[in-house]
Amino acid sequence: MKRRKVWMCVAGLVINEKGEWLVVKKTYGGLKGKWSIPAGFVESSETADEAAIREVREETGILTEVIGLIGMRTGVINEEISDNMVVFQLKPLSAYIQVPKKEIMDARFLHPEEFDGHQDLSVMLLEMRSSKRVLQRKIDGIDPGDVFGYTSYRLFF
Template sequence: MSNREKRGKVWLAVSGLVKSSEGHWLVVKKRYGGLKGQWSLPAGFVEEGETADEAVIREVKEETGIDCTVKGLIGLRTGVIKEEISDNMILFLLEPIKEGKIIHQEHELYEARFMAPEELLLEKDASILLHYLITENVSLIKPGIDGINPGDQFGYTAYKLFL
């Protein structure tokens, strides 16, 4: 069964805006998909048994080798593909734990690097979402709240709020 079949018709993806201490953004250039050859944020799908914020940390690490912490929730991108597939992506703000060397995932990415947002705006190959994030100057970030139990009857093994 392919990943596409496994996901069914409702997709949940995550994307991470990783900002360096100088304010540069971690961007990747994908080898496949709708963003092939374009600069975009590291992203991927939430897997079974993980929360969305755990998924974004894993995806950024897999794609770039950079360990991060989640600073909060930026927002949601949601759409429908060909009137059939519900395509949803949660965007998080992340911070590198230590700014080490980028080791990009060779088979998925052409390149990964930190770039200044002003420089990204001038890139013809920057994704529409990147342009929006830069020009809209997103400042309202929802921090994560952990350690809440909504009730034992639900059986949650992980439960977090971003409010």
């Protein structure tokens, strides 16, 4: 899929009942070898929250559901590409991690306190650990009318 000049990405922070976060180490790109949360591009046929669920499943095998919206990362790459990421909090529905070795070198649940002393953490993961998250809840089942032709529609407030 050609990405053009505006990128829409998602990430899923999966927190289990022990308060541990699901983190991955990718085998490629700018985050190669660094702990980060599962993330990737939104496909044209899905909403951002659906993409977050899919990316977590593809990178870790963990099935999830969206709890709410945590925040957004936005930036411009080389003054020519708008790079945007929406970060969701997800609840795990399964616990067995299956790592696709081609894309992910490791995946595990770690407690945020275990991040101390690690030199191999993504900047976003470090900032998320130290921030006080205010979760925006998902509002589903809204009908915005026929004027835009939505086939899927959700709000996070």
